[in-house]
Amino acid sequence: xxxxxxxxxDPRLTGLTAGFVAEVRxxxxxxxxxxxxxxxxxxxxxxxxxxxxxxxxxxxxRLVQAIRGTFDPxxxxxxxxxxxxxxxxxxxxVELAAAIANLESDDALYLIETLDDVxxxxxxxxxxxxxxxxxxxxxxxxxxxxxxxxxxxVVAVPGFWxxxxxxxxxxxxxxxxxxxxxxxxxxxxxxxxxTVPTSRVLRNPRETxxxxxxxxxxxxxxxDMDQEQVADIFRRNDLVSVPVVDAAGRLVGAITVDDIxxxxxxxxxxxxxGLARTGERDIYASPLRTARRRQSWLLITLVNTILASIVIxxxxxxxxxxxxxxxxxxxxxxxxxxxxxxxxTVMVRALAARDLVAGxxxxxxxxxxxxxxxxxxxxxxxxxxxxxxxxxDLSLGLVLASAMxxxxxxxxxxxxxxxxxxxxxxxxxxxxxxxxLTTTTDVLGFFVFLGLASTFLL
Amino acid sequence: xxxxxxxxxDPRLTGLTAGFVAEVRxxxxxxxxxxxxxxxxxxxxxxxxxxxxxxxxxxxxRLVQAIRGTFDPxxxxxxxxxxxxxxxxxxxxVELAAAIANLESDDALYLIETLDDVxxxxxxxxxxxxxxxxxxxxxxxxxxxxxxxxxxxVVAVPGFWxxxxxxxxxxxxxxxxxxxxxxxxxxxxxxxxxTVPTSRVLRNPRETxxxxxxxxxxxxxxxDMDQEQVADIFRRNDLVSVPVVDAAGRLVGAITVDDIxxxxxxxxxxxxxGLARTGERDIYASPLRTARRRQSWLLITLVNTILASIVIxxxxxxxxxxxxxxxxxxxxxxxxxxxxxxxxTVMVRALAARDLVAGxxxxxxxxxxxxxxxxxxxxxxxxxxxxxxxxxDLSLGLVLASAMxxxxxxxxxxxxxxxxxxxxxxxxxxxxxxxxLTTTTDVLGFFVFLGLASTFLL
Numbered sequence: 001x002x003x004x005x006x007x008x009x010d011p012r013l014t015g016l017t018a019g020f021v022a023e024v025r026x027x028x029x030x031x032x033x034x035x036x037x038x039x040x041x042x043x044x045x046x047x048x049x050x051x052x053x054x055x056x057x058x059x060x061x062r063l064v065q066a067i068r069g070t071f072d073p074x075x076x077x078x079x080x081x082x083x084x085x086x087x088x089x090x091x092x093x094v095e096l097a098a099a100i101a102n103l104e105s106d107d108a109l110y111l112i113e114t115l116d117d118v119x120x121x122x123x124x125x126x127x128x129x130x131x132x133x134x135x136x137x138x139x140x141x142x143x144x145x146x147x148x149x150x151x152x153x154v155v156a157v158p159g160f161w162x163x164x165x166x167x168x169x170x171x172x173x174x175x176x177x178x179x180x181x182x183x184x185x186x187x188x189x190x191x192x193x194x195t196v197p198t199s200r201v202l203r204n205p206r207e208t209x210x211x212x213x214x215x216x217x218x219x220x221x222x223x224d225m226d227q228e229q230v231a232d233i234f235r236r237n238d239l240v241s242v243p244v245v246d247a248a249g250r251l252v253g254a255i256t257v258d259d260i261x262x263x264x265x266x267x268x269x270x271x272x273x274g275l276a277r278t279g280e281r282d283i284y285a286s287p288l289r290t291a292r293r294r295q296s297w298l299l300i301t302l303v304n305t306i307l308a309s310i311v312i313x314x315x316x317x318x319x320x321x322x323x324x325x326x327x328x329x330x331x332x333x334x335x336x337x338x339x340x341x342x343x344x345t346v347m348v349r350a351l352a353a354r355d356l357v358a359g360x361x362x363x364x365x366x367x368x369x370x371x372x373x374x375x376x377x378x379x380x381x382x383x384x385x386x387x388x389x390x391x392x393d394l395s396l397g398l399v400l401a402s403a404m405x406x407x408x409x410x411x412x413x414x415x416x417x418x419x420x421x422x423x424x425x426x427x428x429x430x431x432x433x434x435x436x437l438t439t440t441t442d443v444l445g446f447f448v449f450l451g452l453a454s455t456f457l458l
Numbered sequence: 459x460x461x462x463x464x465x466x467x468d469p470r471l472t473g474l475t476a477g478f479v480a481e482v483r484x485x486x487x488x489x490x491x492x493x494x495x496x497x498x499x500x501x502x503x504x505x506x507x508x509x510x511x512x513x514x515x516x517x518x519x520r521l522v523q524a525i526r527g528t529f530d531p532x533x534x535x536x537x538x539x540x541x542x543x544x545x546x547x548x549x550x551x552v553e554l555a556a557a558i559a560n561l562e563s564d565d566a567l568y569l570i571e572t573l574d575d576v577x578x579x580x581x582x583x584x585x586x587x588x589x590x591x592x593x594x595x596x597x598x599x600x601x602x603x604x605x606x607x608x609x610x611x612v613v614a615v616p617g618f619w620x621x622x623x624x625x626x627x628x629x630x631x632x633x634x635x636x637x638x639x640x641x642x643x644x645x646x647x648x649x650x651x652x653t654v655p656t657s658r659v660l661r662n663p664r665e666t667x668x669x670x671x672x673x674x675x676x677x678x679x680x681x682d683m684d685q686e687q688v689a690d691i692f693r694r695n696d697l698v699s700v701p702v703v704d705a706a707g708r709l710v711g712a713i714t715v716d717d718i719x720x721x722x723x724x725x726x727x728x729x730x731x732g733l734a735r736t737g738e739r740d741i742y743a744s745p746l747r748t749a750r751r752r753q754s755w756l757l758i759t760l761v762n763t764i765l766a767s768i769v770i771x772x773x774x775x776x777x778x779x780x781x782x783x784x785x786x787x788x789x790x791x792x793x794x795x796x797x798x799x800x801x802x803t804v805m806v807r808a809l810a811a812r813d814l815v816a817g818x819x820x821x822x823x824x825x826x827x828x829x830x831x832x833x834x835x836x837x838x839x840x841x842x843x844x845x846x847x848x849x850x851d852l853s854l855g856l857v858l859a860s861a862m863x864x865x866x867x868x869x870x871x872x873x874x875x876x877x878x879x880x881x882x883x884x885x886x887x888x889x890x891x892x893x894x895l896t897t898t899t900d901v902l903g904f905f906v907f908l909g910l911a912s913t914f915l916l
Contacts, residue, residue, distance in 0.1 A: 010676075010677070012674075012677055012691065012694070012695055013677070013679065013691060015690065015694060044694050044695040044696065045696075046693065046694040046695070046696075047694055054818055167660055170657075170660045170661045171660075171661060171662070171663060176661070177657075179655040179657050179658065180655075180657045181639045181655070181656070181657065181698060197637040197639075198639070198655075198656040198657050198660055199628075199635075199637050199638045199639065199656050200637065201660060202625055202628045202629075202656055202659060202660060203628045203629055203634070204629070205629060216470075218468075219468070219470055219471070221471065232473065233470065233471060234719065235504065235719060235723070236470070236473060236502050236504040236505055237470055237502040237504070238502065238503075238504075238716050239716075240639060240698070240715070240716065257698070257715050257716065257719065258696050258697075258698065258715065260719070261692070261693060261715065261718070261719060261722060264719065264722055264723065264726070265693070265722065265726075268722070268723075268725075268726030268729075268730070269807060271726075271730060272726070272729060272730055272803060272806075272807055273803060273804075273807065287825050287828040287829045287832060288832065290825070290829050291828075291829045291832040291833050291836075294797070294800050294829070294833060295833060295836065297796070297800065298793065298796060298797060298800075298833060298837060301792055301793060301796045302789070302793065302837060302840070302841065304792070305788055305789040305792045305793070306789070306844070308788055309785045309786060309788065309789060312784060312785045312788070313782075313785045316781045316782075316784075316785065319777070319781050319784050320778060320781050323774045323777050323778050323784075324771075324774075325784075326770060326774075326777045326781075326783075326784035326787075327767045327770045327771045327774065328767060329784075329788075330763055330766055330767065330770070330787075330788060330791070330900070331760070331763040331764070331767060333788070334759055334762070334763045334900075335756065335759060335760065335763070338755070338756060338759040339752070339756060342752050342755070342756075345730060345731060346731070348730075349727060349730055349731065360512055367745050367748070370745040370749075371745045371748050371749045371752070374745060374746065374749040375749050375752060375753060375756060378749075378753065379756060379760060382760070383760065386764070442788070442792075
């Protein structure tokens with residue numbers, strides 16, 4: 001049932017398989033336009049975007065030509081920048097403007113945002129004035145705000161209506177969203193006072209009053225709220241949609257959970273890429289662009305290690321006398337750095353998920369220091385013993401153990417305090433905490449180890 | 459509007475604020491049970507869970523006693539293990555079993571899964587036999603499968619029904635899910651042949667045939683499909699719910715997007731924690747437990763750095779003669795390690811998001827090697843020059859530059875090939891790729907740098 005007549009698996013379930021892509025490629029070579037359309041037709045826009053990305057420029061051009069009649073511009077929002085530009089170039093402005101004006105307002109807005117300046121301005125000009133006005137209003141909200149995410153067409157009914165009146169109204173009305181999952185109940189000032197899932201309207205007798213089956217009383221997110229916070233509200237309250245209100249509390253739109261899934265994905269991606277210090281999310285970007293994007297973070301690594309090298313160079317005499325110090329010193333830095341990154345990751349995640357409730361801060365700092373002491377004892381003992389046996393020198397083992405102990409406790413302290421401090425100053429800890437931390441664990445690790453060695457072993 | 463009469467902000471919007479938690483705490487001290495109930499009543503279960511976690515054991519006990527009459531057991535699913543056990547202990551088995559039997563089947567199943575063995579068995583015994591049978595059927599599906607996520611009560615109607623017949627049926631029927639967003643259209647063998655959003659039933663005249671307004675024809679995910687793959691299907695097809703089918707293709711349940719939001723969160727968390735090599739997600743776990751969980755990864759770091767130390771020790775003679783080698787060697791390893799981790803993160807993300815479509819593998823490997831050459835050239839030049847000036851030795855600068863160049867190209871190659879290979883063998887690259895990679899960049903980095911130095915500088 002999930003296979004089409006040619007035996008290819010349903011791309012909605014599997015995503016694009018190698019077999020499917022190969023089939024499309026060979027048809028593009030043949031120029032078998034009908035078959036190409038048949039293959040592309042059942043694809044969701046994310047899959048079609050993947051397909052476009054996996055083709056080369058010439059193939060991509062042919063595919064777009066084959067399906068341009070039915071091309072859903074939402075696909076553009078899923079494309080990497082470089083590929084999007086190529087595809088957009090194949091449509092003329094009027095065609096693109098007409099297609100976008102057919103989308104729901106949130107999708108249209110999102111798409112307009114992803115276009116480069118030149119195309120955006122041209123497309124906006126070519127649109128019906130009314131739709132352009134709606135987009136311009138949307139663009140007036142801050143980037144990544146609820147106002148940008150929301151869809152403006154919502155179903156709002158007064159609470160004194162009955163189920164029957166509501167159904168009659170819905171059957172009659174034009175200009176409602178295509179599909180919707182909740183109705184919003186509003187007061188005479190158009191302020192949301194409750195939400196009714198559509199299924200309740202279906203299941204209740206015609207004479208039931210809407211106000212009697214509504215829930216989420218008086219919930220409404222301000223249009224200028226940041227999208228991450230909106231996502232958090234969906235998560236914490238298990239919502240399917242939420243009304244958006246203006247400064248006066250009036251209903252101006254609604255956000256649905258499918259948009260929130262994208263926000264959550266984006267957020268997770270940002271944290272992940274931030275922690276690994278790579279600004280890059282586009283695996284299909286040119287090598288030169290990727291290389292450039294990564295350089296700033298590599299430069300920070302370089303400065304960090306040069307600082308560490310300067311510390312080491314202060315102890316050249318000690319190293320010359322006891323060359324074992326050079327052999328063992330990377331261990332102190334690496335263990336501190338890794339232990340610290342574990343703490344930072346947990347903290348970044350806790351801050352992102354808002355797990356760290358008020359008053360929990362000191363408890364978490366204290367806990368991580370204790371964890372540092374515990375693991376410091378374990379690994380200092382293990383590595384101190386190994387070093388003693390390896391170099392036949394108990395004092396060297398003790399110095400190594402002390403330095404490791406110090407650095408792992410430091411990792412627990414710095415691993416909590418650095419992200420919390422950055423967060424307090426509204427700097428994204430996912431991105432900035434790692435470099436800060438490893439600089440301290442490297443510099444302090446080398447300094448304490450080589451310093452103790454100079455003092456006690458020479 | 460979003461403030462209650464006491465001026466506290468709406469916790470549904472803000473999550474728990476410090477002021478709110480302080481207010482609850484002081485009422486718990488006073489024993490003002492009515493006020494505590496008023497404060498707790500509007501909280502969603504995620505917020506109530508956060509509140510329980512932020513209290514100490516004594517306060518937690520009092521809060522549970524105050525609200526036990528209306529306690530929603532779904533809250534338990536949001537608690538960290540240690541806190542959950544404490545709360546569960548405060549209910550007797552019969553009470554807990556009755557509360558769980560009132561939940562929808564997917565929530566009940568999820569909750570039962572989170573209980574420890576002792577409580578799970580006791581609670582299952584205390585349940586009505588019919589509900590126990592449903593849970594047992596659910597537990598028979600593999601962990602993290604669609605069968606575990608799905609809700610068994612779904613609305614299924616034949617395609618030849620009209621909108622009017624469907625509404626009449628819904629008004630009449632008992633045992634339907636509380637709220638639902640899609641109806642499933644089934645054929646005589648109970649196989650799903652399409653999906654109808656509830657809003658379409660509301661908006662169309664009574665005489666419209668259901669088959670004429672359905673979409674997503676024939677889409678159904680197998681009950682044993684992994685939840686990550688199900689999440690991917692939701693994302694790619696922008697679904698709100700999806701029918702789940704058994705091996706014969708018959709409709710057995712449905713998964714809704716709110717459960718998928720949790721799966722996406724879990725997935726992102728796993729990738730993030732995996733990359734940072736910490737198995738920990740529970741910031742409130744005891745220090746001993748946290749310390750233990752992190753030890754396995756720190757042990758891997760230790761083994762990795764010991765291997766690197768062994769390589770260094772082979773070159774003790776060279777270091778003794780040119781102590782600048784000890785000063786510079788951490789730079790080679792750190793730059794290779796960081797460049798490689800950037801590549802691995804992008805790869806892990808691409809594999810998780812299934813961005814890496816068929817045939818793209820070689821292209822990505824090639825690209826990352828080119829990026830390695832580009833950034834290798836940049837940083838080898840910079841650092842080679844710095845080393846030359848610092849130690850007044852051009853040969854030393856050239857040796858450092860060559861080693862850095864080698865290690866950064868290696869990082870591009872290993873950073874792509876290692877995660878792809880692990881993925882091929884079904885090993886999670888988020889967790890395993892990092893240690894593999896940094897071992898190679900450390901060991902090879904030191905070996906090439908010190909080896910070149912011994913050959914050309916001594």
